[in-house]
Amino acid sequence: MNTTKILVLSILITLSACSTHNSNVKIGFLADTFEIARWQKDRQYFEEKVEELGGSVIVKSANGDDAQQLKLAQELIDQGVKVLVVVATNANSAAAIVRLAHKNNVKVIAYARLIKNCDLDYFITFNVEKIGTLQADYVKSLKPRGTYVLINGDKADINAQIEHSGVIKSLQTQIKSGDIKLLYDAFIEGWAPDNAEHLMKKIIEFGNEPIDAIIVGNDGMATGVYEALSEYGLSGEVLLTGLDAEPIALKRILNGDQTMTVYMSIKKLAYANAELAVKIAKNQKIKMDFKFTDNGRVKVPTIVLEPQIVDKSNIETTVIAENYVTMKDIDESSY
Helix, strand or coil: CCCHHHHHHHHHHHHHHHHHHHHHHEEEECCCCCCCHHHHHHHHHHHHHHHHHCCCEEECCCCHHHHHHHHHHHHHHHHHCCEECCCCCCCCCCCHHHHHHCCCCEEEEEEEECCCCCCCCEEEEEHHHHHHHHHHHHHHHHHHHCEEEEEECCCHHHHHHHHHHHHHHHHHHHHHHCEEEEEEECHHHHHHHHHHHHHHHHHHHHHHCCCCCEEEEEHHHHHHHHHHHHHCCCCCCCCCCCCCCCHHHHHHHHHHCCCEEEEHHHHHHHHHHHHHHHHHHHCCCCCCCEEEEEEECCCCEEECCCCEHHHHHHHHHHHHCCCCCCCHHHCCCCC
């Protein structure tokens, strides 16, 4: 074999080795839970994009247990992940995950939920406060005066608190003037639909006055609230919001049993996290338009995506146009 052929063969072997190395970069996706339908979509889109970019994903779910999430983080690190993408079960205790990762030279991206009081590397999220503002502005435009109930997500979830703050900011002038009476304002542990339903029944039974609007933190809890309203013959008579554009909620909207939901393009969120994770894992230059979020310790480089309203008028041009759901998904949903 002459020198030229040896050189060419050597280059080909080197390139092949580099390609194999890049395709084997491991990304850890550490979820809170997959019991809520939307997180299954996040996982699907995240894996899809990472694999398209030449990486592989190892997925673990803590099922709502923050101590378990820390153990799973160690397992992912032991399996050789270069980056941890974390949907934090608890915004405060997840700081231990970041510290653990950094001890092992692993970077951490907070997915949708900020991790507080640590040297978090990156954060990708939606404008969560705007979600609450969109919900409240929408029902306020239809019912500028009346009695409102707020059913919020889990208080341990920082996003539930931020969403709630958006609602309150929108309503505060009308609350102060007395145009809007806030009958009840509650956080629901685990965002559980059953808990939301139980609470709503109690509010109806003991409220002793008509309810005009119920601003609900997500579509899962809106299902529970709808069940309570339906039991008391109130479905379709009360303005009802949600979040996540779940098929069952979209069906309620089309049937007049839910007023609106807020859609966060899960695909955009998952893809943005995947692209950043792979760039970090491959030691590539990161050129993204970052804002900065104070997590109590550092200013975290942050990508902020915008949510949007979905109602009867634009289902086809939003969630269906983006292939988030199909009309068949909506039609086959039952409630």
